[in-house]
Amino acid sequence: MDMRSPWILVLLLTSTTAEYLVPTPPGRYNVTLTTGPLIDYARDDPYAAAPTPRALMLSVFQPSTCASTVSVPDMPSEVADYQGPFLKQTFNISVNLSPLLLEAHLPVCPDPLKVSRCSHPSDSPILLFSPGYSIPRLYYNVLASAIASEGFTVITIDHPGDANIIIYPDGHAVYNNASILDSPTWDTYTRAADASFVIDQLSNATAMAELLPQRGPRPFPTDRVAMLGHSAGGASAIIAASRDPRIRGAINWDGTIFGSPPPPGLSEPVEVMSQPVLFLSHQDYAGPSWLSTWPRLEGPKLLLYIENTTHYTFSDMPTLLEAAGQGTAPFADLLGTIAPTRMVRILTTYTTAWMNAVFTGKVGEPLLEGEEPGRFPEVSALMRGNF
Numbered sequence: 001m002d003m004r005s006p007w008i009l010v011l012l013l014t015s016t017t018a019e020y021l022v023p024t025p026p027g028r029y030n031v032t033l034t035t036g037p038l039i040d041y042a043r044d045d046p047y048a049a050a051p052t053p054r055a056l057m058l059s060v061f062q063p064s065t066c067a068s069t070v071s072v073p074d075m076p077s078e079v080a081d082y083q084g085p086f087l088k089q090t091f092n093i094s095v096n097l098s099p100l101l102l103e104a105h106l107p108v109c110p111d112p113l114k115v116s117r118c119s120h121p122s123d124s125p126i127l128l129f130s131p132g133y134s135i136p137r138l139y140y141n142v143l144a145s146a147i148a149s150e151g152f153t154v155i156t157i158d159h160p161g162d163a164n165i166i167i168y169p170d171g172h173a174v175y176n177n178a179s180i181l182d183s184p185t186w187d188t189y190t191r192a193a194d195a196s197f198v199i200d201q202l203s204n205a206t207a208m209a210e211l212l213p214q215r216g217p218r219p220f221p222t223d224r225v226a227m228l229g230h231s232a233g234g235a236s237a238i239i240a241a242s243r244d245p246r247i248r249g250a251i252n253w254d255g256t257i258f259g260s261p262p263p264p265g266l267s268e269p270v271e272v273m274s275q276p277v278l279f280l281s282h283q284d285y286a287g288p289s290w291l292s293t294w295p296r297l298e299g300p301k302l303l304l305y306i307e308n309t310t311h312y313t314f315s316d317m318p319t320l321l322e323a324a325g326q327g328t329a330p331f332a333d334l335l336g337t338i339a340p341t342r343m344v345r346i347l348t349t350y351t352t353a354w355m356n357a358v359f360t361g362k363v364g365e366p367l368l369e370g371e372e373p374g375r376f377p378e379v380s381a382l383m384r385g386n387f
């Protein structure tokens with residue numbers, strides 16, 4: 001990274017003390033946001049020092065019609081405070097990004113328990129989202145809102161022991177456990193089990209009433225569930241779908257599939273599967289783990305490359321910098337040069353197009369067939385199969 005630019009940014013960020021709002025999601029709905037835990041009493045957390053039930057934290061983004069929105073913090077202050085030093089160390093940057101995360105606010109529909117003017121479309125399809133390794137789910141709030149605003153219920157998941165910090169409603173924190181990296185498949189099997197547990201609980205009226213009190217004790221249908229993730233989360237989406245047929249399609253945002261090709265004596269993490277799989281890559285190149293997985297995908301499969309992006313453009317960071325009035329230019333090495341709104345548009349459009357293909361059972365959109373090259377010139381197909 002350019003040595004001078006971060007210093008300019010330090011000055012800018014320290015003067016940004018006022019809260020700022022990210023743009024209203026682009027789709028035809030606004031969104032409601034509810035956060036809360038789902039606890040698996042049948043499964044001990046593999047990364048806890050003492051026997052502890054596995055406790056996920058979720059954010060549920062539901063498409064909704066509401067004439068006005070309210071502004072809510074993007075993340076709890078404890079999570080934002082933790083990120084500055086984490087990002088400095090992980091990316092060797094001199095600037096403290098905690099204020100950027102602390103001051104970010106999301107426009108969401110008012111709490112339906114207090115205001116009854118919100119209405120959800122009935123039973124929209126569900127998209128589970130799994131974050132990058134050690135990255136809290138809250139780094140993807142803007143992207144999740146954008147997808148939800150197109151008529152999907154998006155559930156982002158914090159995997160305990162993996163996310164660098166999770167704050168539970170009672171205030172206690174769970175931190176990353178680096179022993180995850182000792183396994184060749186990292187945390188992907190545990191993440192896949194987490195996804196299956198969330199789907200189990202979608203049918204559990206009591207659990208859903210605890211998570212979404214305004215909705216009442218009603219289960220969600222589980223016949224239209226797909227899974228998306230970024231980085232290790234993208235790999236987990238494919239692995240989870242290959243093991244759980246209730247996940248009807250998978251989308252991998254730039255995730256290496258750890259353990260693929262497998263080291264001697266181990267099996268491929270992705271089982272042979274028939275659900276549709278979409279890969280979105282930041283580079284004009286298919287890595288060995290994707291090439292090794294590709295023949296195991298017997299349903300429609302598509303690998304796209306997005307120009308001028310990096311691995312971390314697939315997050316809210318570019319949007320937050322822009323919304324805070326900072327611009328992304330000083331972070332071009334880390335976040336790419338594509339305009340943040342454009343990246344949100346591309347990720348949302350391809351993800352929702354793939355979801356629609358998954359649930360109609362047919363990849364029929366001209367966009368996915370590569371018949372609209374002028375619409376997103378930044379996107380090119382590297383590999384395509386079975387449609």
Ligand SMILES: *[C@@H]1O[C@H](CO)[C@@H](O)[C@H](O)[C@H]1NC(C)=O
Nearest residue numbers: 046047048049050177179180
């Ligand atoms: C991390 O996970 C390992 C199991 O992989 C466990 O033995 C250890 O106690 C955990 N460490 C902490 C600090 O929780």
Ligand SMILES: *[C@@H]1O[C@H](CO)[C@@H](O)[C@H](O)[C@H]1NC(C)=O
Nearest residue numbers: 028029030065066067068069
């Ligand atoms: C979403 O909220 C904005 C105000 O923030 C409002 O102008 C717009 O009409 C709302 N749209 C829908 C579909 O509810």
Ligand SMILES: *[C@@H]1O[C@H](CO)[C@@H](O)[C@H](O)[C@H]1NC(C)=O
Nearest residue numbers: 001002003006091092093094
């Ligand atoms: C971190 O960045 C500084 C300059 O910004 C550079 O001198 C140093 O070599 C970098 N360290 C690592 C481990 O990359």
Ligand SMILES: *[C@@H]1O[C@H](CO)[C@@H](O)[C@H](O)[C@H]1NC(C)=O
Nearest residue numbers: 039041204205206207208210
């Ligand atoms: C359903 O959810 C409730 C509340 O979280 C929980 O106590 C119960 O064990 C769950 N049932 C099943 C079958 O998971």
Ligand SMILES: *[C@@H]1O[C@H](CO)[C@@H](O)[C@H](O)[C@H]1NC(C)=O
Nearest residue numbers: 307308337338376377378379
């Ligand atoms: C990618 O960035 C380069 C350099 O800024 C620019 O010339 C090019 O047009 C960009 N590509 C697309 C597809 O926008």
